[in-house]
Amino acid sequence: MTNRQGADPLWAGRFTEATDAFVEAFTASEHYDRRLYRQDIRGSRAHAQMLNRVGVLDDAETDLILEGLDGITAEIEAGEFPWSASLEDVHMNIEQRLTERIGDAGKKLHTGRSRNDQIATDVRLWLRETIDELTRLLQRFQLGLVDLAEREAETALPGFTHLQVAQPISFGHHMLAWYEMLVRDEGRLRDTRARLNVSPLGSAALAGTTFAIDRHDTAQALGFERPSDNSLDSVSDRDFAIEFVSAASLIMTHLSRMAEELVLWTSPMFEFIELPDRFCTGSSIMPQKKNPDVAEIVRGKTARVQGDLNTLLTLMKGQPLAYNRDNQEDKEPLFDAADSVCDSVRAFADMVPALAVKRANTREAARRGFATATDLADYLVRQGVAFRDAHDIVGRAVRYGIEQGRDLAAMTLAELQAFSGAIGEDVFEVLTLEGSMQARDHIGGTAPEQVRQQTARARARLVSGDDGASAG
Numbered sequence: 313m314t315n316r317q318g319a320d321p322l323w324a325g326r327f328t329e330a331t332d333a334f335v336e337a338f339t340a341s342e343h344y345d346r347r348l349y350r351q352d353i354r355g356s357r358a359h360a361q362m363l364n365r366v367g368v369l370d371d372a373e374t375d376l377i378l379e380g381l382d383g384i385t386a387e388i389e390a391g392e393f394p395w396s397a398s399l400e401d402v403h404m405n406i407e408q409r410l411t412e413r414i415g416d417a418g419k420k421l422h423t424g425r426s427r428n429d430q431i432a433t434d435v436r437l438w439l440r441e442t443i444d445e446l447t448r449l450l451q452r453f454q455l456g457l458v459d460l461a462e463r464e465a466e467t468a469l470p471g472f473t474h475l476q477v478a479q480p481i482s483f484g485h486h487m488l489a490w491y492e493m494l495v496r497d498e499g500r501l502r503d504t505r506a507r508l509n510v511s512p513l514g515s516a517a518l519a520g521t522t523f524a525i526d527r528h529d530t531a532q533a534l535g536f537e538r539p540s541d542n543s544l545d546s547v548s549d550r551d552f553a554i555e556f557v558s559a560a561s562l563i564m565t566h567l568s569r570m571a572e573e574l575v576l577w578t579s580p581m582f583e584f585i586e587l588p589d590r591f592c593t594g595s596s597i598m599p600q601k602k603n604p605d606v607a608e609i610v611r612g613k614t615a616r617v618q619g620d621l622n623t624l625l626t627l628m629k630g631q632p633l634a635y636n637r638d639n640q641e642d643k644e645p646l647f648d649a650a651d652s653v654c655d656s657v658r659a660f661a662d663m664v665p666a667l668a669v670k671r672a673n674t675r676e677a678a679r680r681g682f683a684t685a686t687d688l689a690d691y692l693v694r695q696g697v698a699f700r701d702a703h704d705i706v707g708r709a710v711r712y713g714i715e716q717g718r719d720l721a722a723m724t725l726a727e728l729q730a731f732s733g734a735i736g737e738d739v740f741e742v743l744t745l746e747g748s749m750q751a752r753d754h755i756g757g758t759a760p761e762q763v764r765q766q767t768a769r770a771r772a773r774l775v776s777g778d779d780g781a782s783a784g
């Protein structure tokens with residue numbers, strides 16, 4: 313293994329003194345952009361093969377380069393690659409090593425190319441794979457929610473507005489609300505993927521190259537839709553990274569809302585659910601504690617990802633065309649956002665479907681707080697009372713119930729009739745939790761039958777996979 317600390321940078325020709333040691337460390341990115349080595353080597357392979365096809369590299373040189381790149385991949389994966397900060401970044405580390413391994417043919421690889429189109433290509437390739445991985449995780453979480461929704465379609469839960477008991481809902485209906493958020497999240501990733509999937513390779517430093525390159529060839533080899541249309545734009549804009557982190561921020565915002573509910577629901581003040589012990593931790597001082605830390609950490613990571621989004625937007629806003637070194641600062645926030653969102657979705661995909669609903673508690677909670685008051689008002693409307701009058705009648709019945717400490721369903725017929733003569737014996741059917749839930753029997757409503765139909769539609773969508781990530 314060659315020790316390359318202190319090696320001359322590949323651009324050293326016009327310089328008369330060595331780089332200041334602090335500046336070398338300050339400007340280096342190899343310690344984090346080495347994460348792109350697979351994409352960098354894939355891009356170099358496609359570039360070399362294209363240069364061969366258009367006659368810039370001969371067959372022997374091309375074979376040497378391809379073999380050399382394979383050897384470098386093996387070296388990196390064995391942890392034996394001599395990474396060096398003097399060589400700045402992943403691109404120059406690999407290129408220099410290639411020349412060390414294969415000799416002069418290695419010096420020809422950079423013909424008609426710049427690190428500017430190289431990094432724009434690498435990040436797009438990396439992000440495309442990351443989006444595909446995140447899409448698979450989202451789909452696994454979606455499927456877990458659909459399973460849970462089906463299991464708990466009949467389970468009554470208080471539905472809240474303003475965190476006050478509003479109307480009884482099916483627990484499954486609540487899970488499907490989470491599912492819907494994730495379906496839109498998946499769509500945003502799909503849109504981002506489609507827009508980033510164009511090849512910057514061949515843009516070179518900013519203006520293109522004087523060699524007769526074939527940009528369609530490299531675009532196709534790398535699984536891109538087409539070559540990009542403007543060299544200045546494609547080496548400089550990082551809007552695709554911003555779009556991804558924006559989509560990731562929305563995913564995290566959704567997960568954070570779920571996290572908040574999971575934390576509330578596990579609290580002894582609610583006691584709606586139990587999370588498996590393997591997803592919780594204890595307290596070093598309070599022996600009784602079982603804390604929903606996974607949910608809290610997901611809620612906390614949301615802040616990081618939103619910070620990453622802000623970093624990238626601010627990074628871009630003052631940049632003139634074309635490439636500026638500022639863009640090197642895009643990697644860490646992008647990687648951080650991607651790691652945070654993938655880990656968070658994975659944690660929830662594992663944990664949420666494994667929660668146990670404390671059905672007696674959710675049911676009891678739904679019965680408190682006059683959750684069927686709207687049902688009584690709707691009943692009066694069906695008896696011919698105008699809705700605004702019905703609202704007032706039920707409001708007075710609720711006030712009486714609060715004074716008496718009793719729910720509407722616990723009142724006698726005579727007590728209810730004191731508020732309206734339109735109330736008959738059949739009123740008690742609409743005052744039960746089951747009656748209330750079943751009555752909302754239309755698409756998008758909380759009736760258990762509707763929940764089951766929705767889970768069936770969701771399952772068909774997930775199994776058909778036509779919304780899923782495409783290969784690349």
Ligand code: ARG
Nearest residue numbers: 341401427428431637639640
């Ligand atoms: N490491 C740089 C980045 O991440 C790519 C290299 C471009 N450097 C340059 N001096 N043109 O953007």
